[in-house]
Amino acid sequence: MKTKVGVNGYGTIGKRVAxxxxxxxxMEIVGVTKTRPSYEAQDAVKKGYPxxxxxxxxxxxxxxxxxxxxxxxxxxxxxxIIVDCTPGGFADKYKAEYAEAGIRAIWQGGEDHSLTGISxxxxxxxxxxxxxxxxxxxxxxTTGLLRALYPLDREYGIKNSYVTLIRRSADxxxxxxxxxxxxxxxxxxxxxxxxxxxSVMPWVNIHTMAVKVPTTLMHVHTVSVELNSEPKTEDIxxxxxxxxRIKLVKSSSGIKSTAQIxxxxxxxxxxxxDMFEIxxxxxxxxxxxxxxxxxxxVHQESDVVPxxxxxxxxxxxxxxxxxxxxxxxxxxxGI
Ligand code: NAD
Numbered sequence: 179m180k181t182k183v184g185v186n187g188y189g190t191i192g193k194r195v196a197x198x199x200x201x202x203x204x205m206e207i208v209g210v211t212k213t214r215p216s217y218e219a220q221d222a223v224k225k226g227y228p229x230x231x232x233x234x235x236x237x238x239x240x241x242x243x244x245x246x247x248x249x250x251x252x253x254x255x256x257x258x259i260i261v262d263c264t265p266g267g268f269a270d271k272y273k274a275e276y277a278e279a280g281i282r283a284i285w286q287g288g289e290d291h292s293l294t295g296i297s298x299x300x301x302x303x304x305x306x307x308x309x310x311x312x313x314x315x316x317x318x319x320t321t322g323l324l325r326a327l328y329p330l331d332r333e334y335g336i337k338n339s340y341v342t343l344i345r346r347s348a349d350x351x352x353x354x355x356x357x358x359x360x361x362x363x364x365x366x367x368x369x370x371x372x373x374x375x376x377s378v379m380p381w382v383n384i385h386t387m388a389v390k391v392p393t394t395l396m397h398v399h400t401v402s403v404e405l406n407s408e409p410k411t412e413d414i415x416x417x418x419x420x421x422x423r424i425k426l427v428k429s430s431s432g433i434k435s436t437a438q439i440x441x442x443x444x445x446x447x448x449x450x451x452d453m454f455e456i457x458x459x460x461x462x463x464x465x466x467x468x469x470x471x472x473x474x475x476v477h478q479e480s481d482v483v484p485x486x487x488x489x490x491x492x493x494x495x496x497x498x499x500x501x502x503x504x505x506x507x508x509x510x511x512g513i
């Protein structure tokens with residue numbers, strides 16, 4: 179029997195999680211939610227997802243001629259697990275509702291670790307969410323950092339790491355956010371990204387700063403890591419090549435920026451031109467003594483999507499072996 183999954187909040191992350199769930203052979207979407215009768219609500223219905231809405235919005239959807247399957251609370255009765263992809267501000271209310279309905283739920287990185295007490299990254303701590311009622315898939319940036327730092331720590335031991343996050347200012351659909359012609363530093367230092375990495379790797383030393391820049395395509399991180407040993411540059415490249423969900427590209431082959439990465443993503447034939455892997459420039463990886471330098475490009479709209487699938491498998495006790503779950507997810511998603 180397939181695990182029944184509902185997506186609460188069919189937006190940037192929610193719609194991608196819905197697609198990815200239905201690509202798997204061991205789980206299925208039984209409903210998604212929208213709060214307004216928008217074009218995205220119409221898209222969801224066209225894709226065949228049963229649509230659930232707040233009870234006080236039923237009339238608005240009817241008036242807009244959008245077919246509704248029931249209220250959000252009706253959806254709780256049909257699912258084994260909810261993937262909550264709502265924006266910030268609703269977590270406490272929904273947590274109480276999920277608890278009352280006795281269902282499992284996954285939140286996203288916009289929520290604090292304290293909401294669930296467990297945060298998830300498939301490569302780093304799959305088993306911590308095993309059988310859990312509530313968990314949280316960390317943010318796109320934290321997912322990117324964990325994918326690179328966890329194997330470095332396992333292989334060589336991390337003494338210290340220093341990261342600057344160059345963050346996209348808005349998602350491509352978003353015509354309201356900015357800046358559109360400025361660079362905005364995050365002045366609350368160190369930024370929250372380090373502690374967020376520590377929600378999965380509590381023992382790791384990490385220091386983070388961040389600036390927001392006028393782009394919508396991807397984030398880029400500049401990373402320097404001091405290790406407990408002195409591997410060669412080739413050893414680090416080989417380690418990253420063997421690590422799932424890391425894609426190596428070469429600046430010398432013309433992929434000089436996030437623009438060419440996302441152009442390449444369009445050629446890969448995936449839904450929504452997504453780049454589920456984090457992308458590292460192979461010719462931008464350098465080991466000097468015990469310090470390794472590299473850059474990470476993160477497609478903020480999609481790198482967390484396969485992690486949500488593995489988190490479902492761990493929480494619903496569907497596959498004990500993290501590597502097997504990741505391989506299954508990746509094969510189904512064309513990663
Ligand atoms: P979004 O704004 O694109 O989508 C949110 C969806 O939730 C929308 O469909 C909206 O209609 C719906 N919604 C709003 N209020 C609701 C309510 N009360 N009940 C149910 N649904 C409601 O947001 P997003 O970018 O998909 O972000 C969702 C979560 O994922 C956040 O925690 C965010 O931090 C995290 N996240 C976002 C990104 C990103 O770059 N977009 C990356 C990783 C993680």
